[in-house]
Amino acid sequence: MIAAAAQAVLYSHTHSSSSSSISFPLKYSHAHLRRHAQPVLFISRRLNSLNVRCCASQSNTINKNDYERQQRKAPDLNTLFNRFWKVAAPYWFSDDKVQARLQLAAVFALTLATTGISVGFNFLGRDFYNALANKDEEQFTKQLVYYLCGFAGGIPFFVLRDYAREILSLRWRSWMTSYYMQRYLSDRTFYKIQSQSIIDNPDQRIVDDLSSFTSTALAFSLTLFNAAVDLISFSNILYAIYPPLFVVLLLYSIGGTAISVFLGKGLVNLNFLQEKKEADFRYGLVRVRENAESIAFYGGEDNELQLLLQRFTSAFENLTQLLISSRNLEFFTSGYRYLIQILPAAVVAPMYFSGKIEFGVINQSVSAFNHILGDFSLIVYQFQAISAFSAVIDRLGEFDDVLDSSRSNSPSDPMEQINLTYSYVKESQVLDSNGSVPANTSLRLLDVENLTLKTPKNNSTLVKDLSLMINEKDHLLVMGPSGSGKTSLLRALAGLWSTGKGKITFYVEDGGDAQPATSSDVASLEVNSANINKEFGRPINSNSRSVFFLPQRPYMVLGTLRQQLLYPTWAEQAILTSDDTKPAGSLPFLTRAPNSENVGANRSMPIPTTDDLTQVLEDVRLGYILSRFKGLDSVYEWSSVLSLGEQQRLAFARLLLSKPKLVLLDESTSALDEINEAHLYEKINTAGITYISVGHRRTLYAYHGRVLRISTADAEIEQCNWHIESIDRGTLHNSLKL
Numbered sequence: 001m002i003a004a005a006a007q008a009v010l011y012s013h014t015h016s017s018s019s020s021s022i023s024f025p026l027k028y029s030h031a032h033l034r035r036h037a038q039p040v041l042f043i044s045r046r047l048n049s050l051n052v053r054c055c056a057s058q059s060n061t062i063n064k065n066d067y068e069r070q071q072r073k074a075p076d077l078n079t080l081f082n083r084f085w086k087v088a089a090p091y092w093f094s095d096d097k098v099q100a101r102l103q104l105a106a107v108f109a110l111t112l113a114t115t116g117i118s119v120g121f122n123f124l125g126r127d128f129y130n131a132l133a134n135k136d137e138e139q140f141t142k143q144l145v146y147y148l149c150g151f152a153g154g155i156p157f158f159v160l161r162d163y164a165r166e167i168l169s170l171r172w173r174s175w176m177t178s179y180y181m182q183r184y185l186s187d188r189t190f191y192k193i194q195s196q197s198i199i200d201n202p203d204q205r206i207v208d209d210l211s212s213f214t215s216t217a218l219a220f221s222l223t224l225f226n227a228a229v230d231l232i233s234f235s236n237i238l239y240a241i242y243p244p245l246f247v248v249l250l251l252y253s254i255g256g257t258a259i260s261v262f263l264g265k266g267l268v269n270l271n272f273l274q275e276k277k278e279a280d281f282r283y284g285l286v287r288v289r290e291n292a293e294s295i296a297f298y299g300g301e302d303n304e305l306q307l308l309l310q311r312f313t314s315a316f317e318n319l320t321q322l323l324i325s326s327r328n329l330e331f332f333t334s335g336y337r338y339l340i341q342i343l344p345a346a347v348v349a350p351m352y353f354s355g356k357i358e359f360g361v362i363n364q365s366v367s368a369f370n371h372i373l374g375d376f377s378l379i380v381y382q383f384q385a386i387s388a389f390s391a392v393i394d395r396l397g398e399f400d401d402v403l404d405s406s407r408s409n410s411p412s413d414p415m416e417q418i419n420l421t422y423s424y425v426k427e428s429q430v431l432d433s434n435g436s437v438p439a440n441t442s443l444r445l446l447d448v449e450n451l452t453l454k455t456p457k458n459n460s461t462l463v464k465d466l467s468l469m470i471n472e473k474d475h476l477l478v479m480g481p482s483g484s485g486k487t488s489l490l491r492a493l494a495g496l497w498s499t500g501k502g503k504i505t506f507y508v509e510d511g512g513d514a515q516p517a518t519s520s521d522v523a524s525l526e527v528n529s530a531n532i533n534k535e536f537g538r539p540i541n542s543n544s545r546s547v548f549f550l551p552q553r554p555y556m557v558l559g560t561l562r563q564q565l566l567y568p569t570w571a572e573q574a575i576l577t578s579d580d581t582k583p584a585g586s587l588p589f590l591t592r593a594p595n596s597e598n599v600g601a602n603r604s605m606p607i608p609t610t611d612d613l614t615q616v617l618e619d620v621r622l623g624y625i626l627s628r629f630k631g632l633d634s635v636y637e638w639s640s641v642l643s644l645g646e647q648q649r650l651a652f653a654r655l656l657l658s659k660p661k662l663v664l665l666d667e668s669t670s671a672l673d674e675i676n677e678a679h680l681y682e683k684i685n686t687a688g689i690t691y692i693s694v695g696h697r698r699t700l701y702a703y704h705g706r707v708l709r710i711s712t713a714d715a716e717i718e719q720c721n722w723h724i725e726s727i728d729r730g731t732l733h734n735s736l737k738l
């Protein structure tokens with residue numbers, strides 16, 4: 001029985017694909033495809049039984065699938081290799097490089113040890129079967145003991161090798177996840193990717209592709225290393241037994257590789273599309289969850305079902321193609337795999353019959369042949385995994401390029417880019433040479449000069465040649481027909497859109513000594529602004545003392561009511577762990593330099609206390625939610641449990657806490673009644689906050705001094721499509737009467 005077990009172990013070593021127990025962890029390996037075949041068939045039957053009304057859309061999907069497949073060209077080897085290096089390299093040269101390299105060396109050493117153990121088992125097997133064939137009981141018992149000792153000493157190396165590899169892969173993945181997320185969330189790359197539909201499913205690339213990449217890249221490099229060592233170790237054995245066997249092996253593996261490359265050439269593309277389609281399907285389901293109430297109000301379930309089934313059908317069609325290609329490849333690889341079990345024995349058998357070799361040598365030659373063939377046949381055995389890995393490299397490489405290009409986004413013609421600068425000004429004001437406060441003492445907050453704003457992709461002009469100036473307490477209302485570009489103007493002011501030309505300058509406080517931003521010293525501020533802009537990338541909402549932006553639909557973060565109120569000015573402090581030193585999101589072994597863009601953003605602002613938070617809720621007439629939701633520290637899905645008007649009031653509470661100099665309000669009171677609207681405007685006015693509001697309601701006139709009217713731009717007409725009016729009591733009276 002023990003001998004049978006020994007043979008089983010030996011068999012598993014000699015017949016394992018790729019000559020070691022390292023296997024590829026990719027999702028669309030053959031095992032994966034087999035596992036998924038059942039549910040796919042089940043859903044296909046279910047589609048039939050439901051008599052789904054999407055036959056037309058199904059055929060559309062099929063055509064679309066074919067189209068997509070033809071459109072997407074598989075990347076060539078050189079591109080793939082470059083992308084692999086670009087994605088893989090940064091970690092090994094990062095802050096964590098010492099640990100990473102040490103662990104990698106340990107994994108390689110363990111792999112080397114396991115190959116040595118395999119060679120040892122090869123010789124043990126030969127002597128074991130020789131003793132058996134010779135009916136030499138004493139020798140047999142001795143070999144049996146050696147075998148058992150070999151197991152006891154050798155097996156831990158195999159287990160530890162796999163464990164060390166997995167741990168290193170996890171560490172690598174953690175670093176890469178953090179690295180990609182930082183780049184994704186900096187410079188508003190996430191916004192550009194989403195608003196301009198640059199690439200599909202970045203979330204899936206961060207979650208799934210990074211995980212596949214790190215584990216497969218490690219497994220693959222170890223497999224290559226293992227194969228090289230194996231080849232050297234076992235080639236000697238095989239060559240010593242019978243040189244022609246070596247020639248047979250070479251011919252067999254080269255032929256096999258060529259055929260499998262030919263049969264599986266479409267798999268890279270299919271795997272790429274499968275990743276995309278599965279992610280699209282999952283994203284569709286997430287959207288249903290996030291928009292549950294709107295869909296329920298519309299009664300849009302049927303439509304959602306059709307859309308989701310359409311996405312699933314698309315994934316299904318592609319997976320079917322993947323299964324067919326894999327099946328064809330599998331016909332070949334199975335034959336290839338099984339033939340080698342008898343091929344070496346058939347070649348050396350004549351030598352055994354003529355008495356030139358012993359019986360155990362046959363077993364040894366089969367074992368050595370399988371090892372070497374496994375090394376030569378990496379591509380045949382792992383073709384599906386390699387093609388899936390290539391798809392992952394392709395997707396991550398593409399993502400990496402987008403992240404890089406977003407950072408180094410320098411337009412070819414700087415005149416065609418809106419120039420947005422932030423100039424520091426000191427808090428108090430300078431006195432005239434005679435010691436009195438100058439007449440023009442109002443603090444400048446914003447200058448817009450000759451701004452022409454265009455939409456990012458199709459470059460259609462929204463606002464032509466706009467110039468305006470905002471001083472403290474100079475509240476401006478922006479009005480105009482729907483689609484004329486009011487929100488887009490705020491986007492440009494917030495730096496989200498930069499297509500067009502002109503200059504926007506914000507004057508932001510640095511909390512230092514006296515230095516005014518009056519018209520007399522604007523020139524000197526402008527000289528400094530280029531440097532300031534570089535040093536201080538994004539003051540909006542992260543330097544709340546200066547500029548704040550409220551979108552129409554307030555964003556409710558995941559977490560407690562306290563976190564809602566502290567967002568975004570004290571967001572980092574709000575998620576500190578209990579020991580108050582480390583953000584809850586930091587990885588145990590990764591110490592990252594804080595993002596320079598955010599450093600110092602709110603150093604000067606003490607974090608509001610519980611009393612401050614309670615008071616501000618009262619100020620925006622939301623005090624009652626404290627008792628309803630059990631205080632400030634309970635977690636709810638705030639965007640679902642608060643009405644839109646309540647969310648808008650909560651957004652004003654954030655604003656009152658942050659006390660910026662200037663706020664940009666995009667229809668921020670659209671869901672509120674007039675009394676609450678008046679109350680909130682009065683509160684922010686009293687708090688000394690200057691505001692630029694976008695809105696349609698006439699009641700808004702009462703809280704603003706001027707109105708900027710934008711009309712829908714006409715491409716044919718050169719003239720400006722805006723004008724500014726003062727709101728005097730007469731205008732106000734007439735408009736309210738209307």
Ligand SMILES: Nc1ncnc2c1ncn2[C@@H]1O[C@H](COP(=O)(O)OP(=O)(O)OP(=O)(O)O)[C@@H](O)[C@H]1O
Pocket residue numbers: 195196455456457458462480481482483484485486487488489
């Ligand atoms: N990401 C985008 N890419 C291209 N065009 C866009 C994009 N977002 C908006 N637009 C277009 O820009 C124009 C101005 O949109 P904007 O949201 O600024 O209008 P608005 O005046 O605020 O309208 P409303 O009063 O209806 O909110 C619209 O025609 C819109 O279709």
